Amino acid sequence: MCRILFGFIALLFSGDLQSQSDSLFIRKIADEVFQHSMAYGNLRVLTKTIGPRLSGTPQTYMAEKWGEEALKVAGADRVYLQQCNIPHWVRGGKDQAAVIMDNDHQLLQVIALGNSVSTKRGGITAPMILINDFEELEQRKNELKGKIVFYNYPFNPNFVNTLFAYFDAVPYRALGPSRAAKYGAVGVVVRSMSSSTDNFPHTGAMVYNDSFPKVPALAVGLQDADKLAALVARNKNPSLYISTNAHTLPDTIGFNVIGEWKGSEFPDQYIVVGGHLDSWDPAEGAQDDGAGCVHSIEVLRALKAVGYKPRHTIRIVLFTDEENRGSGASKYASEAKAKNEKHIFALESDGGGFTPRSFSIGGSPEQISVFRSWLPLLNLYGVTDILTIGAGADVDPLVEAVGAVTGELIPDTQRYFDYHHAGNDVFEKVNKRELELGAINMAALIYLVDKYGL
Ligand SMILES: [Zn+2]
Incomplete structure (x- = not known):
């Protein structure tokens, strides 16, 4: 009897059972997103009600307001703005x-x-x-x-x-x-x-x-x-x-919009998930990068909805001005450095709302092999590979500033440049299911990084 119990306890701590419970938890996240996602609805408001969000236009500020509200609805403990100087072309x-x-x-x-x-x-x-x-x-x-x-x-x-x-x-x-x-x-x-x-x-x-x-x-x-x-x-x-x-006017003020979810064990260690709020002006910025913003907000909403309690503090960051000069990313990184904030991971979505294929990770070979070991948990939802082609422009500065491991969701790229920065980058070109799969993979990855560390 005792031997059986001992065997059971050993199994409990073995990788197999561990990955089985992770697999079940990620299934729960996926069910939650498929059934109750707010990503597509959020994207509709951002693109159809607000529209193009070129830095310095009135839509910049409408988008910030929208972001604050959406993060509150998603369940952030605290939502705040980070002031930046942004270009005004x-x-x-x-x-x-x-x-x-x-x-x-x-x-x-x-x-x-x-x-x-x-x-x-x-x-x-x-x-x-x-x-x-x-x-x-x-x-x-x-x-x-x-x-x-x-x-x-x-x-x-x-x-x-x-x-x-x-x-x-x-x-x-x-x-x-x-x-x-x-x-x-x-x-x-x-x-x-x-x-x-x-x-x-x-x-x-x-x-x-x-x-x-x-x-x-x-x-x-x-x-x-x-x-x-x-x-x-x-x-x-x-x-x-x-x-x-x-013509170019003097710099103006814009804001990164940040929603925070406090960690239970390491409240002073951060995991960032983000996209950029601004877009070029010929269209609605649906793939670039409305999708990334609503992906990031959905990560927060879905993990909360399934009852997850993060160990580290999770910050959803909707960056201002990625397109013209990257001033939102620079500001976030320089503040993180000035406050000596420990960032264990920063994940970005800026490749559109297409079917996810991989994550690109910037980190040491050992860290990358940790991400690779999680692939069997993500395969079902579309991510089958870990690339090392760098992470996006919004999280990149965090490597030098605070030594963060960085990552970017890489959805299928075949159609992205049909729309990128062009007049046809509109809400109708985003598929609801594909968008949700992006959020599922991101939420799953954040769960794994938060649970096991790097
Ligand atoms: Zn972009």
């Missing part, structure tokens, strides 16, 4: 462009890049030069003076994970304008960073190099980009007309 009207050839002109689908200056009033017209990549830019630097550079760098289709195609192409948007201006170009049009088949132009941040003149910069839709490339291939020498109205 204003688009200022409709961006326009046309290709001009043989006294004819055809309008192009364009959008000015974030942080770009405007053209002079009424726009500018100049000969276009197609440049395939930076190597060609250097080779043809003497031909750029007075021209509008059209960077036609492709979104490489050979990457299975489209994030890599984005990382590969994004320097043309972020740095291309100044690199062309260095050689006398008067404007830049960049092929949209997208794998879509439609013609929506995709905006996004660019950064000027102050050593060179600031030239206006726009993105062009993929169909129109192909049209321009075809003209050049046929030895036509078109000119481009571009007209933009943007």
Whole structure:
């Protein structure tokens, strides 16, 4: 009898039984989310009632209010705001462009890049030069003076994970304008960073190099980009007309919205879960990053609803200004450092509301193998891999500031860049089930990190 009891106790502490109880608990989280999730409803309000949330617009503040309320409803012990200086770039009207050839002109689908200056009033017209990549830019630097550079760098289709195609192409948007201006170009049009088949132009941040003149910069839709490339291939020498109205106002005030759930054993040790509240302005910012905000809020709601008591303090952080300058992330990290707050883990969702596939983890090989050991518990809900491609921009600064292990939910990437920073990033493109699966995997991971530590 005693031996049987001893055997049972040994089994109780063995990994098998442990993982069985984790598996049951994660099942409970999943049932809770599938049946009672507020993620989809929250996303509807954020996108349809508030809409685009470019830093400094009135929607920035409406979104903060929404976030405070949603975190309270989800059950946060305490909700507070963290003040940040945020950039205030204003688009200022409709961006326009046309290709001009043989006294004819055809309008192009364009959008000015974030942080770009405007053209002079009424726009500018100049000969276009197609440049395939930076190597060609250097080779043809003497031909750029007075021209509008059209960077036609492709979104490489050979990457299975489209994030890599984005990382590969994004320097043309972020740095291309100044690199062309260095050689006398008067404007830049960049092929949209997208794998879509439609013609929506995709905006996004660019950064000027102050050593060179600031030239206006726009993105062009993929169909129109192909049209321009075809003209050049046929030895036509078109000119481009571009007209933009943007300007940058002095920095303004924005807030990270933080909801806290106090830990029972280690109240002074933190686990962060977050997304960013701001979005580019052509659409509703549903995939980028409304989904990440409602994922994070749902983690709190669902874990509370199933009766979980966290050991560490869990902070849901809705970051301000990820898109223009990352000022919300910098502020959160610098405050955490100043207060010497111990952060054991910081998880972000900024890859859309698609079916989850993996988490990307930034940590030591030993820590990464701990995450890998949990995969059998997550497989059923879609996460089958742990990647090590870094975590998102909002949690990244916490590595240096407080030595946090960081993570990012990586949903399926095949459709993300169809919508990213474009006019079609709307609520209707988010699938309720896929969104909920993201929240389930995040809540499960937070439960495991909180329970076992790192
Ligand atoms: Zn984002």
